[in-house]
Amino acid sequence: xxxxxYYHHPDPPRPTLVAPSVFAVVRDDADRVLLVRRADDGxxxxxxxxxxxxxxxxxxxxxxxxxxxxxxxxxLRVAGVYSDPGHVIVDGTGEVRxxxxxxxxxxxxxxxxxxxxxxxxxxxxxALDRLxxxxxxxxxxxxxxxxxxxxxxxxxx
Numbered sequence: 001x002x003x004x005x006y007y008h009h010p011d012p013p014r015p016t017l018v019a020p021s022v023f024a025v026v027r028d029d030a031d032r033v034l035l036v037r038r039a040d041d042g043x044x045x046x047x048x049x050x051x052x053x054x055x056x057x058x059x060x061x062x063x064x065x066x067x068x069x070x071x072x073x074x075x076l077r078v079a080g081v082y083s084d085p086g087h088v089i090v091d092g093t094g095e096v097r098x099x100x101x102x103x104x105x106x107x108x109x110x111x112x113x114x115x116x117x118x119x120x121x122x123x124x125x126x127a128l129d130r131l132x133x134x135x136x137x138x139x140x141x142x143x144x145x146x147x148x149x150x151x152x153x154x155x156x157x
Contacts, residue, residue, distance in 0.1 A: 003040050005099075006088040007139050015088050015098040022061045023048030023140075024106040025147040026073050028125055033144070034113060035134070036068045037122035040092070044134040046103070046144060047071075047123070057102050065106070069123040070114040073106040079147040080155030087139050103143045105151065 006012035023046040026034035035044045047068040051060040058075045065073045080103045087099040113123035126134070128148065136144075146155040 003038075003092050004090045005137055005139070006090075007137070008086040009088070012086075012088040013090055013096045015085075015096050017095070018083075018098045018100045020051045020057070021049055021099070021101045022051055022057045022064065023101055023103045023143065024061045024065050024073055024075070025079050025103060025144065026065065026071065026106045026108055028108055030125070030127075032125035032127050033131070033148075034065070034069055034071055034108070035124060035126045036115065036120040039115075039117075039119055039121040042121075042135060043140070044126075044136050045140045047120075048101070048103075049119075057104070061104050061106065066111070068116050068120045069111075070116075071111040071123075072109040074109050076105045076107060078154045079103040079105050079151075080143060080157070082139070082143060082155070082157060084139070084157065099139065101143070103147060103155075105147065 036047045037044050047065040049064040082101045090096050115123045
């Protein structure tokens, strides 16, 4: 079963849980942003994923970015909190959850982008003027837009 996202859909499935996740806006010295391409739906997104039991949001961001992109990061600050009940995800196991994500600003420490071959099929530094041409889920595009246009302001929503 493939992952399906419902974003303000008229008839989404009813979520059974809220699972925290974290995504990172990582920018390099050339002012490019690190993105990964999902292997399951082909959408580009910020690297990130679920916070595991016993793990902090910062630790989860650092782990997920390294796993999905091969880039080690240092988290700098919160970019936003996203808890829209109109964003429902059905994952590959059939679990239905309301999206709850913390987005952070981060800087790269080491490593070159490379996909993990499981969750991500591509990983790359993307110039800001190329972002509009990439296939991206509307919720992810919104997170990226907030982080890039309001870098000193943490979004709450």
